[in-house]
Amino acid sequence: MRGLVLAGIEDVRYRTGLPDAVVVQPTDAVVRVTAAGLCGSDLHPYLGREPVRWGVVPGHEVVGEVVAVGTEVTTVEVGDRVLSPFTTSCGHCGPCRRGLSARCVSGRLLGWGAPDAPLEDALHGGQAELVRVPLADGTLVVVPDGVDDATAVLLCDNLPTGWYAVERAGVAAGTTVAVVGLGAVGLCAVSAAFALGAATVHAFDPVAARRERAAALGATAADPSEAAATDGLRVDAVVEAAGPAPAQRFAAGLAAPGGTLSVIAVQTDEAFAVPPVLAYDRNLTIRTGRAPVRSLLDRLLPRVLAGELVAPTRVVVTDPAVPLEDGPATYARFAAREGGLVKAILRP
Numbered sequence: 451m452r453g454l455v456l457a458g459i460e461d462v463r464y465r466t467g468l469p470d471a472v473v474v475q476p477t478d479a480v481v482r483v484t485a486a487g488l489c490g491s492d493l494h495p496y497l498g499r500e501p502v503r504w505g506v507v508p509g510h511e512v513v514g515e516v517v518a519v520g521t522e523v524t525t526v527e528v529g530d531r532v533l534s535p536f537t538t539s540c541g542h543c544g545p546c547r548r549g550l551s552a553r554c555v556s557g558r559l560l561g562w563g564a565p566d567a568p569l570e571d572a573l574h575g576g577q578a579e580l581v582r583v584p585l586a587d588g589t590l591v592v593v594p595d596g597v598d599d600a601t602a603v604l605l606c607d608n609l610p611t612g613w614y615a616v617e618r619a620g621v622a623a624g625t626t627v628a629v630v631g632l633g634a635v636g637l638c639a640v641s642a643a644f645a646l647g648a649a650t651v652h653a654f655d656p657v658a659a660r661r662e663r664a665a666a667l668g669a670t671a672a673d674p675s676e677a678a679a680t681d682g683l684r685v686d687a688v689v690e691a692a693g694p695a696p697a698q699r700f701a702a703g704l705a706a707p708g709g710t711l712s713v714i715a716v717q718t719d720e721a722f723a724v725p726p727v728l729a730y731d732r733n734l735t736i737r738t739g740r741a742p743v744r745s746l747l748d749r750l751l752p753r754v755l756a757g758e759l760v761a762p763t764r765v766v767v768t769d770p771a772v773p774l775e776d777g778p779a780t781y782a783r784f785a786a787r788e789g790g791l792v793k794a795i796l797r798p
């Protein structure tokens with residue numbers, strides 16, 4: 451099959467002749483990928499911030515058609531149009547039953563291999579023609595009619611993740627919210643905040659083109675380095691969807707006494723960037739963690755279909771149909787935040 455491979459730092463390669471993904475376990479499904487998202491999380495290994503096994507097909511946001519199932523799979527069949535959350539999940543262990551599918555005891559991250567494990571132990575991802583999805587029954591979701599591929603890609607990760615971030619920040623009707631970092635996750639958080647009834651959303655990013663997108667969603671957008679934009683601003687609910695330590699420190703400073711800082715950016719550091727004295731002085735609650743997308747979709751898909759949560763597909767997905775061959779160049783553009791690229795979708 452054709453696919454991308456992460457060969458090293460800033461080294462994504464387009465390859466033909468990769469071994470086809472096949473059913474290995476009776477609980478697997480194989481999906482022919484029609485749309486695969488490129489995510490800020492793909493940049494951590496790409497830029498060397500997160501150690502991984504090289505030689506693995508990246509990609510954890512997968513939409514496509516089921517082309518094979520193992521003998522024990524019962525909830526999807528060949529021909530179904532499905533999406534896969536970015537982690538697999540069994541659906542019946544303790545964490546899965548508690549709504550924490552991202553911490554399933556047998557769950558795995560698509561498109562990831564441990565740096566010190568053999569290549570066979572890696573789970574190849576969806577930036578390829580075919581992908582093997584383990585635990586298909588507890589993982590895959592049939593895409594409802596009327597949900598387009600780009601929106602389905604947002605449902606694999608960014609939209610539920612943005613929702614999780616604002617929900618954990620305590621956003622409710624009338625809340626004033628701040629969102630720091632306006633990539634696909636931050637922009638989805640802006641949409642989710644309004645869907646939950648937020649009165650005002652203050653949105654921060656150093657990149658002007660990304661601020662304009664947040665403004666298009668109704669947020670009041672500013673450059674975090676502009677003192678006037680933040681002077682005296684104190685809000686009850688802060689979402690940090692940026693990643694770098696200075697962004698986390700900045701986000702904490704926006705919290706009102708008794709407020710909540712919801713850190714949704716992936717954490718790779720040993721310590722929080724929030725000074726304990728600040729956390730103490732603000733009686734701050736800090737929440738963080740991986741979004742349990744499969745669990746969240748049980749609640750969010752009905753809201754999306756009812757129009758209560760509008761997926762910000764047109765605002766977020768800037769590059770909706772990138773050929774697989776252009777994957778390496780698109781990774782480079784994304785990492786450099788060039789050409790207004792916020793969210794690219796590969797079309798194998």
Ligand SMILES: NC(=O)c1ccc[n+]([C@@H]2O[C@H](COP(=O)([O-])OP(=O)(O)OC[C@H]3O[C@@H](n4cnc5c(N)ncnc54)[C@H](O)[C@@H]3O)[C@@H](O)[C@H]2O)c1
Pocket residue numbers: 489490491492493607608611630631632633634635636654655656657660674691692693694696697698700714715716739740741742792
């Ligand atoms: N917790 C989860 O389950 C989960 C799921 C998906 C993604 N993520 C993480 O969420 C984060 C965002 O993902 P994304 O796809 O939107 O990434 P992205 O890289 O496209 O966006 C990050 C944004 O943060 C901005 N930024 C950097 N420094 C800043 C600062 N000091 N102040 C304000 N903004 C700043 C950047 O300009 C950029 O627009 C990443 O860390 C990603 O790995 C977490």
Ligand SMILES: [Zn+2]
Pocket residue numbers: 488489490491510511536607608
């Ligand atoms: Zn993602």
Ligand SMILES: [Zn+2]
Pocket residue numbers: 539540541542543544545546553554555556557
């Ligand atoms: Zn489980």
